[in-house]
Amino acid sequence: MVYKDAMKIFCHLCAVIILLTLAPYPAGAQDRAAEKVYHAESFTLKNGMEVVVIPNHRAPVVTHMIWYKVGAADEPRGLSGMAHYLEHLLFKGTPTLAPGEYSKRIRALGGNDNAFTSNDYTAFFESIAVEHLETVMKMQADRMMNTNPPPADFTSEQKVVLEERRQRTENDPKGFFTEQLKALLFINHPYGIPVIGWEHEVGALAWPEIKSFYQQHYGPNNAILVISGDMTAARLRPLAEKYYGELTPIALPARNWTSVPPMIAQPQLTLHHAYIKQPLFLRIYRAPSLPQSRNEGHALSLLTEILNGGSATRLYKSIVVEQKLATSISFDYDGLKISDGAIWISASPAENISLDTLEKAIDNELRKLIREGVTEQELAEAKIRMQDSAAFARDSLSGPAMTVGQALAVGLTLDDAEYWPRDIEAVTSTQVQAAATTYLNPDQIDKRPYISGYLMPEKKPEASPDSTIMKPEQP
Amino acid sequence: MVYKDAMKIFCHLCAVIILLTLAPYPAGAQDRAAEKVYHAESFTLKNGMEVVVIPNHRAPVVTHMIWYKVGAADEPRGLSGMAHYLEHLLFKGTPTLAPGEYSKRIRALGGNDNAFTSNDYTAFFESIAVEHLETVMKMQADRMMNTNPPPADFTSEQKVVLEERRQRTENDPKGFFTEQLKALLFINHPYGIPVIGWEHEVGALAWPEIKSFYQQHYGPNNAILVISGDMTAARLRPLAEKYYGELTPIALPARNWTSVPPMIAQPQLTLHHAYIKQPLFLRIYRAPSLPQSRNEGHALSLLTEILNGGSATRLYKSIVVEQKLATSISFDYDGLKISDGAIWISASPAENISLDTLEKAIDNELRKLIREGVTEQELAEAKIRMQDSAAFARDSLSGPAMTVGQALAVGLTLDDAEYWPRDIEAVTSTQVQAAATTYLNPDQIDKRPYISGYLMPEKKPEASPDSTIMKPEQP
Numbered sequence: 037m038v039y040k041d042a043m044k045i046f047c048h049l050c051a052v053i054i055l056l057t058l059a060p061y062p063a064g065a066q067d068r069a070a071e072k073v074y075h076a077e078s079f080t081l082k083n084g085m086e087v088v089v090i091p092n093h094r095a096p097v098v099t100h101m102i103w104y105k106v107g108a109a110d111e112p113r114g115l116s117g118m119a120h121y122l123e124h125l126l127f128k129g130t131p132t133l134a135p136g137e138y139s140k141r142i143r144a145l146g147g148n149d150n151a152f153t154s155n156d157y158t159a160f161f162e163s164i165a166v167e168h169l170e171t172v173m174k175m176q177a178d179r180m181m182n183t184n185p186p187p188a189d190f191t192s193e194q195k196v197v198l199e200e201r202r203q204r205t206e207n208d209p210k211g212f213f214t215e216q217l218k219a220l221l222f223i224n225h226p227y228g229i230p231v232i233g234w235e236h237e238v239g240a241l242a243w244p245e246i247k248s249f250y251q252q253h254y255g256p257n258n259a260i261l262v263i264s265g266d267m268t269a270a271r272l273r274p275l276a277e278k279y280y281g282e283l284t285p286i287a288l289p290a291r292n293w294t295s296v297p298p299m300i301a302q303p304q305l306t307l308h309h310a311y312i313k314q315p316l317f318l319r320i321y322r323a324p325s326l327p328q329s330r331n332e333g334h335a336l337s338l339l340t341e342i343l344n345g346g347s348a349t350r351l352y353k354s355i356v357v358e359q360k361l362a363t364s365i366s367f368d369y370d371g372l373k374i375s376d377g378a379i380w381i382s383a384s385p386a387e388n389i390s391l392d393t394l395e396k397a398i399d400n401e402l403r404k405l406i407r408e409g410v411t412e413q414e415l416a417e418a419k420i421r422m423q424d425s426a427a428f429a430r431d432s433l434s435g436p437a438m439t440v441g442q443a444l445a446v447g448l449t450l451d452d453a454e455y456w457p458r459d460i461e462a463v464t465s466t467q468v469q470a471a472a473t474t475y476l477n478p479d480q481i482d483k484r485p486y487i488s489g490y491l492m493p494e495k496k497p498e499a500s501p502d503s504t505i506m507k508p509e510q511p
Numbered sequence: 512m513v514y515k516d517a518m519k520i521f522c523h524l525c526a527v528i529i530l531l532t533l534a535p536y537p538a539g540a541q542d543r544a545a546e547k548v549y550h551a552e553s554f555t556l557k558n559g560m561e562v563v564v565i566p567n568h569r570a571p572v573v574t575h576m577i578w579y580k581v582g583a584a585d586e587p588r589g590l591s592g593m594a595h596y597l598e599h600l601l602f603k604g605t606p607t608l609a610p611g612e613y614s615k616r617i618r619a620l621g622g623n624d625n626a627f628t629s630n631d632y633t634a635f636f637e638s639i640a641v642e643h644l645e646t647v648m649k650m651q652a653d654r655m656m657n658t659n660p661p662p663a664d665f666t667s668e669q670k671v672v673l674e675e676r677r678q679r680t681e682n683d684p685k686g687f688f689t690e691q692l693k694a695l696l697f698i699n700h701p702y703g704i705p706v707i708g709w710e711h712e713v714g715a716l717a718w719p720e721i722k723s724f725y726q727q728h729y730g731p732n733n734a735i736l737v738i739s740g741d742m743t744a745a746r747l748r749p750l751a752e753k754y755y756g757e758l759t760p761i762a763l764p765a766r767n768w769t770s771v772p773p774m775i776a777q778p779q780l781t782l783h784h785a786y787i788k789q790p791l792f793l794r795i796y797r798a799p800s801l802p803q804s805r806n807e808g809h810a811l812s813l814l815t816e817i818l819n820g821g822s823a824t825r826l827y828k829s830i831v832v833e834q835k836l837a838t839s840i841s842f843d844y845d846g847l848k849i850s851d852g853a854i855w856i857s858a859s860p861a862e863n864i865s866l867d868t869l870e871k872a873i874d875n876e877l878r879k880l881i882r883e884g885v886t887e888q889e890l891a892e893a894k895i896r897m898q899d900s901a902a903f904a905r906d907s908l909s910g911p912a913m914t915v916g917q918a919l920a921v922g923l924t925l926d927d928a929e930y931w932p933r934d935i936e937a938v939t940s941t942q943v944q945a946a947a948t949t950y951l952n953p954d955q956i957d958k959r960p961y962i963s964g965y966l967m968p969e970k971k972p973e974a975s976p977d978s979t980i981m982k983p984e985q986p
Contacts, residue, residue, distance in 0.1 A: 113588045114769040116699075216776050219698045223691075224591075224709060234699060234772040294589040297709040300782060301691050301964075307776035308957065482783065489776075 072454040074436055077269035081281045084257030088450065089272050090264040090436045098265035099434040100172050101161040102180070103445040105260070106253035108233075109155045109226035109293055109375070115245060117197065117233015120153040122246050124193050126160065127151075128185035130178050135189040138175055145171065155227050156374045157445035163434055166266045173279040180254055181283055190243050198239060201232045209309040210316065213491050220303050221320050221487045225296045227375065255286030260444050264437035293375060296322065302485045310494045317383045317391045318489035319398070323369070323475045325377035327447040330459065333371045335471040336379065338463050341418040342410050343367040350414070354401055361389050361397050374446045379475060391490050399478040406477055409469035419460060547929040549911055552744035556756045559732030563925065564747050565739040565911045573740035574909040575647050576636040577655070578920040580735070581728035583708075584630040584701035584768055584850070590720060592672065592708015595628040597721050599668050601635065602626075603660035605653050610664040613650055620646065630702050631849045632920035638909055641741045648754040655729055656758055665718050673714060676707045684784040685791065688966050695778050696795050696962045700771045702850065730761030735919050739912035768850060771797065777960045785969045789838075792858045792866045793964035794873070798844070798950045800852035802922040805934065808846045810946040811854065813938050816893035817885050818842040825889070829876055836864050836872050849921050854950065866965050874953040881952055884944035894935060 078088045111118045129135040142149045147164030162172045185193070205211040215230045222228030232238070261280065263272060326333035343351045344367040351365045365383040385394045429435045443453040452459075475484060553563045586593045604610035617624045622639030637647045660668070680686040690705045697703030707713070736755065738747060801808035818826045819842040826840045840858040860869045904910045918928040927934075950959060 114767065213776055216698075216774060216778075220695050220778060223694045224704065229699065236770065236772060292589065295711065297711060299691060300784070301688055302781045303691075303695060304779045304781070305776045306779070309775075 070455075070458045073430070073457060074440060074454055076440060076450055076454065078450055079269060079273065081256065081276060083281060083283060083285045085276075085280050085283075086260045086444070087269075087272065087276050088260065088262045088440055088444070089267050089269045090262070090440060091266075091268050092264055092430075092433070092436070093266050095433075096166045096266045097163065097433055098166050098169055098263055098267050099161060099163045099437045100169060100176070101159055101262045101434075101437045101441050102176055103260040103262065103441045104158045104254060105156075105258050105291075105445060107154050107156045107158055108229065108231040110253065110291060111226070111229070111233075111249070112245075114237060115241060115249075116229045117201075117231075117238035118241055118246055118249050119158055120232055121194070121197050121238065121241055122250055123151050123153045123158050123160075124197055125185050125190065125246065125250075126179050126183050128183070128189045128193060130182035130184055132182070133175060133178060135185060138179065141175065142172065147172070153231055155231060157442075159441060159445070161434065161437070169263075169267070170275060170279070173275060177279045177283060180256070180259065180280075183250060183254075185243070187243070194239070194241065197232070198235065201235055201238065204232065205230070206235070209307060209311050210491060213305070213307050213309075213318070213489060216307075217305055217318060217320055217487055217489045220305060221322060221378070222376070223296055223299065224294050225376070226293050227373070252286070252289055255288075256280050256283040257285040258288055260441060262437045262441040262444070264435075264440075265433055291374075296376070299485050300482050302481045303487045304490070305487065306490045306492070308492050308495045312491055312493045314384050315391055315493065316489075316491040317381075317385065317394050317398075318491065319381040319395075319486055320489075321379040321475055321484065321486040322376045323371075323379050325373040325375065325446070326371045326452075327374060328376070330452070331463075331467065332471050332474075333369075333377065334459050334463050335467040336369045336371060336377075336475070338415065338418050338422075338460065339410070339468050339472055340367055340369045341422055342414050342468070343405075346421070349418075350405070351398075351401060355383065355394075355397055359397055360386055361394050362386055365398075372442055372446050372448075391492070395488065402472070402476050402478055406469070406473045409472075410465050412465055415463070415465050415468065419463075422460060423457070545930075545933045548905070548932060549915060549929055551911075551915060551925060551929065553925055554744060554748065556731065556751060558756060558758060558760045560751075560755050560758075561735045561919070562744075562747065562751050563735065563737045563915055563919070564742055564744045565737070565915060566741075566743055567739055567905075567908070567911070568741050570908075571641045571741045572638065572908055573641050573644055573738055573742050574636060574638045574912045575644060575651070576634055576737045576909075576912045576916050577651055578735040578737065578916045579633045579729060580631075580733050580766075580920060582629050582631045582633055583704065583706040585728065585766060586701070586704070586708075586724070587720075589712060590716060590724075591704045592676075592706075592713035593716055593721055593724050594633055595707055596669070596672050596713065596716055597725055598626050598628045598633050598635075599672060600660050600665065600721065600725075601654050601658050603658070603664045603668055605657035605659055607657070608650065608653060610660060613654065616650065617647065622647070628706055630706060632917075634916060634920070636909065636912070644738075644742070645750060645754070648750060652754045652758060655731070655734065655755075658725060658729075660718070662718070669714070669716065672707070673710065676710055676713065679707070680705070681710070684782060684786050685966060688780070688782050688784075688793070688964060691782075692780055692793060692795055692962055692964045695780060696797060696853070697851070698771055698774065699769050700851070701768050702848075727761070727764055730763075731755050731758040732760040733763055735916060737912045737916040737919070739910075739915075740908055766849075771851070774960050775957050777956045778962045779965070780962065781965045781967070783967050783970045787966055787968045789859050790866055790968065791964075791966040792856075792860065792869050792873075793966065794856040794870075794961055795964075796854040796950055796959065796961040797851045798846075798854045800848040800850065800921070801846040801927075802849060803851070805927070806938075806942065807946050807949075808844075808852065809934050809938050810942040811844045811846060811852075811950070813890065813893050813897075813935065814885070814943050814947055815842055815844045816897055817889050817943070818880075821896070824893075825880075826873075826876060830858065830869075830872055834872055835861055836869050837861055840873075847917055847921050847923075866967070870963065877947070877951050877953055881944070881948045884947075885940050887940055890938075890940050890943065897935060898932070 074090045076088050076090045078086065080086050106119060108116065108119045127136065127138050129137070139149050142162055142164060145164060145168040147162055147168065149160070149162040151158070151160040160176065164172055205215055218230070219228045261276060323336060324332050343349060351367055355362045355365050362383045363386055366381070368380040369377065370380065371377040381398060383394055383398065385391055429439070440450065440453045444450065477484070549565045551563050551565045553561065555561050581594060583591065583594045602611065602613050604612070614624050617637055617639060620639055620643040622637055622643065624635070624637040626633070626635040635651065639647055680690055694703045736751060798811060799807050817824060821827070826842055830837045830840050837858045838861055841856070843855045844852065845855065846852040856873060858869055858873065860866060904914070915925065915928045919925065952959070
């Protein structure tokens, strides 16, 4: 479960990849932008479980995914990490399946499986020959309702989760730093709490409280089944009814999350750490997610591609190639969230360039963008690049299930996923400029404060304490 | 209710005053430091209500206080401001007392009353002629159990509370800034949430949820009755039994608060605001409260007096008089908390002195303190000043009730209050130096990060956007 968790927990690192997979349609085919991408079929079981099928008959295989509409943001206060820990525990047995047996059987049938947890959702997936799909569905339905890890497995898995946290956070200053940056940006908001949980809270979690969370949130009416591959709705329906349709729906609590109060001051965060050899500048803005504002979200996706889509694009060309202030720079938009999205800028300074100089240069690029907007050529090229990069996505087995499932899990519709190319095609340069002006203006921090982070090597010790005593300035 | 609320909500501003009132014993009387201060009497009613009487027979008056062991830190997530709003609602009527009638009757009897809310507790007090004490007790017992504001009063009081917030926070950049500083310092901790509540949450509070909070927390077994003045335990007991002793105890929820995870990076917060004419530097450290560590808390109280106790003490003498870097400077310790305490440093720079220069000079004072410690003379003088300033406190009617009540409400014992002079007397210069080294070291921010705040006048607009474009540095 390690790799996929990492992707979601630090999902800003892969936001671009995720967004690109939203648009698997052939390059340059602007006239085809109005067509559906997936030609997915969907239906709902009588207990409320949603089902989506994305047919792809090139090989007799399927990806089977269950997306639960519950994530770290739904955790009770003080019990952080519960959703992720529970995801691990779904591999730890039911009355009819021994701990670890789930994945073992999938592998024995030639398949593979994994799971991941985010703020908003928890997902489980299996890729397997279509002839074994029923086996998967039977086991998956069982663990949806009957997970019950033996105490020894509960305890040993807690060590696994804590070790996972240690590897990513305590032992990784960038991970630790990112966690603190998000905590400061998302004040009073569940996205400020790390998905993996605060260490002292994860270490104190007990099965009875996790079980109660499980029983409140895991049930057919809180799950979306997404299957891509050699399947059709007509063939799937009797199987879905047989294995999932008989499960009793649960009483679902409302997802009432707290929100960030108006913030007018600008926070900064500095960390000097012995593990850091190369300084790093990080900046995070809160911005609308796609479900909060589709138009602005699409504009921000295009802006990301324009600023960041390769070595010929704006930020890299100006900051790295021309001004030689950085060795790398990236701009990401994390818009596939139920609540607030975020924009991330990160850059490593070139030798002898201070983070302050680098930050000022980035701000000047943003000012230029706000003042002059983007060119029609930049916009058109970005659309083509997004199409080109995305064209491969439909070929993968699991890609479409991942993309459609994530869209539905954060509150977008199947049509949002199907017609994404049309929506991206419709974005104008004026909209891109407006989104930049609203969300990235370095001279309006009192209206939309962002957080800046400075990750640096360990400070050299002062020569002598006395040498640091200040001379008063002349008034 | 305005003044006292202000005191608690911004209680760092008055931490020194509160602490000083802990030691009302005559100046220079070192041999009397081992004596009790209050000679208070205490007993517990059969329903669990604690009662403390501090006799003072100089005038036929009493201060009657009820301290509830519930405050903003106990609020459910997303319902911030509920404890404070509830405090207001206790003046808004019961089935037998019309809204506003409570205070009106107290005033008609020549008394005065008020109330205040903090993170940890909520308190109500009345000062009145002893002959009217029974009237107060009868009304207070009624509103402990039967508060039920009419809908119109509930709604109008919400406007009052929101206006109170606006005056102190939205319209006061220092208040707003302080709120954000605390939010960043107390990540994942209820002290990061303002006592008055986030505006959008206060505005959404409804009576049913406040009533449920009231019923869970307001009852005789969660209250401390403190009476100072012309009263004895023997005379009070029958009255206490009559008015409070018959009230049914409630089932109290555990006070399980969340705590701050380890933080290794140093946050800073900057606000440029049009209302600010004079820049201000603020620094906050988390530090143990007195209940968490009595020895360290007492050492920090003395350190506060040594650094801050007047124009002849360290910080003022060095930073304001000698170095001429600031026009004012203060150092406060807020140690009367159930959970973490805090240390506050604030300073206004002299003309043409930058906040950065001022901050560095303050850090150098701290380094000097850690390196050299405090002198025996400084320590002895600080003890005498604390005694001198405190000598008046016992003379006031309400002071002792306030001090003893607060001590008990945060989890100290009556003996802690009675023998505070002895405990302060026992603090050594080594302990003061150790506390400074542990909690104030500017060169160990990775072990104990603090937050620095820079409150400044509005930025002058840039001459022209183009003029800000950076020239690249030569590599």
